[in-house]
Amino acid sequence: MIYTRKNKRELRYVWSSKTILLRHSYIHSHILRTLSSVLYHLYFSTSKRHSIIVSKTFTQFLIETITQLESNLKVLNIPLFIYTGDSGAHISQLIKEHEIDTVYLQKEWTRDENNILANVKAGIPSTIAFEETLDQFLFHPEDIPYPNFNAIPEVFTNFRKKCEKQISVLPCIRIDKILPKENLLKTNTEIPTLSHLNLEEFNTDTRSAFPFHGGENEALKRITHYFWETKKLAFYKKTRNGLVGNDYSSKLSPWLANGSISARTIYWEVKRFEKEVKKNQDTYWLIFELIWRDYFKYVSLKHQNSIFKIGGILDKEYDWHTTKIARKEWINGSTREPFVNANMKELANTGWMSNRGRQNVASFWAKELKQDWRIGAAYFESMLLDYDVHSNWGNWMYNSGVGNDPRDRKFNIARQADMYDGQGKFQRLWLQDSLF
């Protein structure tokens, strides 16, 4: 996989709104190890496949992420070209201007991402090589104990147990090679602001369970806090169903989703914690959840675009409704269920919702109201700070009875509220205004 041509620049095109795993990705370490001249390109996109709304909280997190990425790359003398709008046009211009012969990118497989790449390729000479790498997993796709993606089991436990037994997670490679100064070209591009993008400036909601900022350094800071300073990791399984506060769970998902940190980095940090501080069910459980993340990626590799179809991967037929008023009430948090309402208000105001909340509002939408589950998934896609195509659509299918839940469970919302918010603290936090 070496494409170096002396004195030629190589372009690493960073895909869509995803940023890069700066120090830990295979592509990045490979490029830095083998090439002497590199430029990075980022297509700044806030629009997502099924988005109903462009979220200002999501966009702000992305702006912060890219700001940090730009300055971290600068230290390595790597320029970051940032464009909004049509990525195809910008790429072909960059390729011409800088005599690029190879484009490196993370391999994506879902429909819209494939279409974007096809459009990009159509606009540039066929002599330009494209190097795509599957680079977002805990268990590397070449290591999984299955002959092909079609053999991925439909039940998570089967997948987890076999992988845990047979695969070693790859080590993290940290390369801090600094390129020559001449590599740091002037880009003449700028990171957009919220107002450039016609979004209003805002202050983070003081009630937010995710008051953090975007960027690799912030992700590492969060690990330092959650693992090493407070040792909350040692209690993770006991607290992970929480609803209020910053530390009931790791809160690493928004950084994971945009590539600021990798699942492998987190895995090896857990392992170090287990060696140096404590190893218990709680520490293991964070890895268990990271395996869920991988699982949904493999499910989507297996079933491809079926994850967006109404029958899901089971091709199930239900009598789905698309009632406008139900959608409005669910989104605004004015349904008959206060627990659902509190969670939906939290999402609208902060871009965050706990895992417990997500399961409940999804079950209520799809199984209680029997509304087309894809509308719910699309709304989450618009709003979530940690939106990840595979985790979102995979979990939505799971909770809507068209995915990988062998038990096809429906949540009793009132009972869930009693169990997880018995004192009503969470509901008061988000519903106070509407109560008085």
Ligand SMILES: Cc1cc2nc3c(=O)[nH]c(=O)nc-3n(C[C@H](O)[C@H](O)[C@H](O)COP(=O)(O)OP(=O)(O)OC[C@H]3O[C@@H](n4cnc5c(N)ncnc54)[C@H](O)[C@@H]3O)c2cc1C
């Ligand atoms: C309907 C629905 C939609 C969801 N959409 C997304 C999404 O778009 N993006 C996303 O990252 N997660 C999604 N999740 C999964 C989960 O809710 C979040 O990953 C989790 O709440 C993030 O908080 P945390 O980082 O504190 O997680 P922790 O509890 O600290 O877990 C650590 C990591 O494990 C992974 N993880 C945990 N639970 C799950 C899960 N159920 N599925 C997949 N990975 C998991 C995440 O990467 C998470 O950061 C969704 C869940 C549901 C029920």
